[in-house]
Amino acid sequence: MSRDAGPRGNGAVERTVHSVPPVGGLSVAQTCGRACVWCAVVLTTENAVELGTRSERRFDTDFIWFPRGCRFCAEPRAYRALLDHIQSCEQCADETGRCTEGHALRQRLKEVRR
Structure with missing residues (x-):
């Protein structure tokens, strides 16, 4: 990333x-x-x-x-970046709303999927 x-x-x-x-x-x-x-x-x-x-x-x-x-190329990359992050982030494991990076990655995935 x-x-x-x-x-x-x-x-x-x-x-x-x-x-x-x-x-x-x-x-x-x-x-x-x-x-x-x-x-x-x-x-x-x-x-x-x-x-x-x-x-x-x-x-x-x-x-x-x-x-x-x-969008065809960006969507799987955004999804992979989010998965990679949440698998190694303690904040995302505890409470997803507290991690600013995880939030930014989720927002990016939503934008790409529009």
Whole structure:
């Protein structure tokens, strides 16, 4: 699961829950969010899932990119991330509402399934 963080419009830090392929192996369309980072299908407003702002250091400068995925690829990854988390989180085992990371993962899965 990725722990990349990047700036958001309101100055807060956004945590991402999806691992994405390394930016070096992606096409321009994939790094710009016009194609799925996993399967390269062309994205539309109906099938696109925002994967969070990413930042990478390249050639002494910060490269900020905005990956997106299709729902078909993002849904099983979101589900797997949630399962991986709840199997190792004591807070989720005791009371699911108390774990902020578990809550974020459940919300992400709901968003992907819309």
